Amino acid sequence: MQMQSSILKCPQPLTHACGHGHGRNNNSTLFISYHHHMAHHLSSRILARKSQSKFQSMPSSIRQAHFGKRSLVRLRCGISSNGLSTDNDIEIAKRSWFVAAGDAISTAFPIWVLLGCLLGLMKPSSFSWVTPKWTMLGITLTMLGMGITLTLDDLSTAFTMPKQLFSGFLLQYSVMPISGLLVSKLLNLPSYYAAGLILVSCCPGGTASNIVTYIARGNVALSVLMTAASTLAAVVMTPFLSAKLAGQYVAVDATGLLTSTMQVVLLPVLAGAFLNQYFPSLVKLVSPLMPPIAVGTVAVLCGNAISQSADAILMSGRQVLLAASLLHASGFFFGYVFSRMTGLDKASCRTISIEVGMQNSVLGVVLATQHFGNPLTAAPCAVSSVCHSIFGSLLAGIWRRSMSSQNQN
Template identity: 45%
Template sequence: MFSMGITLTLDDFKRVFLKPRVIGLGFFACYVLMPALAFVIGNALGLSGPLLAGLILVGSINGGQASNLCAYIARGDVALSVLMTTATTVGCIFMTPLICKLALGAVVDVDAMGMAISTIQVVLVPVVLGLTLNKYVPKFCRSVEPFSPVVGVTATIILVGGAVANCAAGILGAGMTLQLAAFMLHLIGGLAGYGIMRVFKYSETTCRTVAIETAMKSSAFGFLLASLHFPEYLVRVPSAVSVVWMAVLGSTMAVIWRFIPVPDEN
């Protein structure tokens, strides 16, 4: 989150308001479509309460930073991707705890206030710190910016590896049903994100961008929230599975679109 913060300025947040419709549709896909999909898929496949809760948690978190790189590879709109990631990242401070409390309160115990506090600590504080440094010491930020993606990716790999290793027994115990659920969530979410933008007649670059933003969630953050604020151990297992499928499907979409020319949009 800090590596994102040092690349942002107040003007970036102002630009969000210049594209309210597309940002709003992306926000809808992230915080309405994906949680609803997780709920339907989890119930359709008969996931147990804790696993269903974990899958809905995955659907309720913000878009991941890796989506920005995938949008670039897919010939999407990178600037829009960054704006959407920023909007959903800030939005998760209140949306993720709210959705989890409303959707999961009767399924498993949810510490909504604890989730909100953790989200502020993990998301808002690093972003604001990076934004502040970018404003007052921009030269320093430009000097470290080239290394930030490497640090961010390395940290994500460590978190992913730790999450999968920590949940190895739970992943094996859940079997292929959970694997199928996570796969379907990210695949159908990405296709639906693309379709929504097509319905509203947006350009191909915008459709690709929203598809990737919708499909790629910050699953490592979901694992952290599940570990801290859900007493049931199995709630964290879907995030550990999701983090792999999210990366596989997001990068696959990006590579496929890389070789499909974007129609002339002039």
């Protein structure tokens, strides 16, 4: 049937050029149509293999981010042989709606964090139920949610982009800590605010940076790997840098910071990657729940940090807001400028800028609450979450529109 179809589609002028006799015309048409059909079939198979190879080489989280929605649409629109949707199609449609709802909640994370902080500021009693035990559980679930977006095999992808990954890692743990120290001195912050600002500047990149990078049309694979690398390195880097830089303001328990960081960062991330590697069906079941849980956790923990010192923040809130804004503005700016100076492409530079500018502020809130005596130390960390979320979202929108206009031109 395929051969007959290709013969019928053979252009008429080609048939006349094939020979002079009627039988010869048919044989020539058959010969040309057959080879045209085989060439088309072979090229289709080659393109399919290339696409499949490229698809399989991507980290699992990136395959899901870029191709998940298209796959769901294709499956949801599938029609069975009797013209009716199957039960499986209905289940896939329900799951796609559930995933879309979770994505909508996650995309609006700056709004939820802002609402949490405003609630903590205006009605501190709303967070009286948040105990240290709930705080530890929330941050552990957030880090576990990041871990299940990775597999142990994905980490090997880092070797395919060593220059980008090294540049981003170096800027993450140099630009932000130095900026935190300089902003603290420039604004002459009180010791407790300075310690909190420096602490959050020494934290790893935040998981929300992956979403912002995707919106900004950056290098999402690099974003995921940078977040994973900086998070794993935070076990050593965050306590070390905090002790060195914030130690001049307040006493810093470096050993306690190291232990807590291992408990709430390293172990959950590795556990999540292990589950995704060896129990993918379980991860597929729970993964749509994790982004909304993470967003809700960040909003509650930041609101709780604000609520504990609401009166003092109302008196000096402008100073904290200015300090956090300057910190993250410098991270976004210098992250892009320095990475461009190394000769990286624009997509990678946008990614590094977002990774450097956006911190894991909720980790700073947890560490400040547990290891610093003054509750005001956690305030810059909470305000930081609002600032980098808003700045990152605005910057991603600007970059996305600029890319769209360039493509149209």
